[in-house]
Amino acid sequence: MKYDMIVIGGGLGGLFAGAKLAKEGKKVLLVEQHDRPGGCATTFNRKEFTLEVGLHEMDGLHTTDMKNRIFRDLGVNNNVTFLKVPEFYRFVNGKYDVVVSHNVNEVKEKLYRLFPNEKKGIDSYFYRIENSKKIIKQERDKPERTVGEFMDSILTDEDLKLILLGNLGYYHDNPYELSLNYYSMAQNSYYQGGGNFIQGGSQVLSDYLMNFITENGGTVLLKQIAKEIVVENGTAVGIRYKGVKKSDSEIKTAYAGEIIANASIPQVANQLISKEFGDTINDEIKNLKPGPSLLTVYFGFNKKLNEIGNKNYSTFIFDKSVKKLRDISQNNHADFNERSFTFVDYSQIDSQLVTGNRAVGAVCCNDYLVDWETLTGEEYKQRKNEVATHFINRLEKLLPGFKDAVEFYEVATAKTVQRYTLTPGGAVYGFAQTPARVKTVIQNPVKNLSFASAWSQTGGGYSGAIYSGYLCALDVLRRWR
DSSP states (O other): OEEEEEEEOOBHHHHHHHHHHHHTTOOEEEEESSSSSBTTSOEEEETTEEEESSOSOEEOOSTTOHHHHHHHHTTOTTTOOEEEOSOSEEEEOSSOEEEEOSOHHHHHHHHHHHOGGGHHHHHHHHHHHHTHHHHHHHTTTSOOOBHHHHHHHHOOOHHHHHHHTTTGGGTOSOTTTSBHHHHHHHHHHHHHHOEEEETTOTHHHHHHHHHHHHHTTOEEEESEEEEEEEEETTEEEEEEEEESSTTOOOOEEEEEEEEEEOSOHHHIIIIISOHHHHHHHHHHTTTOOBOOEEEEEEEEESSOGGGGTOOOSEEEEOOTTOOSTTHHHHHTTSOTTTOOEEEEEGGGTTOOSSOTTOEEEEEEEEEOGGGTTTSOHHHHHHHHHHHHHHHHHHHHHHSTTHHHHEEEEEEEOHHHHHHHHOOGGGOSSSBOOOHHHHHOOOOOOSBTEEEOSTTSTTOSHHHHHHHHHHHHHHHHHHHHO
């Protein structure tokens, strides 16, 4: 079969790229190895519960947010409802219990009261966040700092630093590796536009985009996995793919003028193209490392958790062993009875993930494939149950009655993420967003092959993937014109 464009992978990057190209009249084929579109932007059902795989809150949707333009162009706003979450986050570490709102002035006044000797540093932090674009432009020729280095330069109180970096896990697992420019731009978007949840779960967005592609003449094939990118004379001209079932042995070939890889760049280099081109790409990315994966415990509750006193949408619980920023990285590799984590209670909004008086929620923390890949099947199952028990017991201390409210739980590890997304180590944010990564523009040696995913220039998270897919489509369209 011959197409104008072929998209490998149906995560948000691939879906937004495919939707834009289909809207512009291109004949699009998208192949996705899972049984549903979305990648991490999916949901699944257990009993009466709809469980959100990845989305806790998406930044932005303020007046200058590029996502608004993208959503208008593709009709998203008329078909998907975005709910504002009530606060940015609640931070708890045994010494402090602080609710951080999305309103910068409110947060500053609260922190002035708690840390009166740090007023100058608090102002410096929020000046950097609120003026991130201008400062990045002004400092473009200077060596970039990490978030940890910046925080240490403006603040002395370690608890204050931890509070301000409560949601660090949205970006990376180590503040002394995370790009200050990347962090400040993303954090600014949360403070400007608040957090947003897709009513009904992120599958609503992914399904809409899949249907948009087909309604505009494109083809979406689920449970089909790309096995090879066909390259002739240095130019990508098609793909070979097959069904994911063991009984599906037939290799099919499709041709197109452009190939868009919504797969990890290491996967493209090591599995989908010839060694000649793969070695060139690997040389380009040799100094970049994948970011962490995530462990998630999905919960179904027999009641809404406001009945046991929970008032917050997302709560970041830092273990008492984390006394300063430099403890964060080590803690992310600690045992799960000490590892810091996030708890999200979707019943604090009209999520429509469950009916009646039941509720759903999730615990989430950084995770690493190395801790799981050598376990036997029985050991793996037992370890997941132990991890869930640790978090249930820890949340029982914070929210008495939590344990009795749990009707159902299921654990997904880095191994789970790798199985469903095929990313190295189950990395959810693509390459770690270090200063080196932000400045690195990956040169692609294969003509007519483009990258659209969390692994590309715009980085991870929902916004990064959306920008990546849409901008990739615009680049492809410019070349065709």
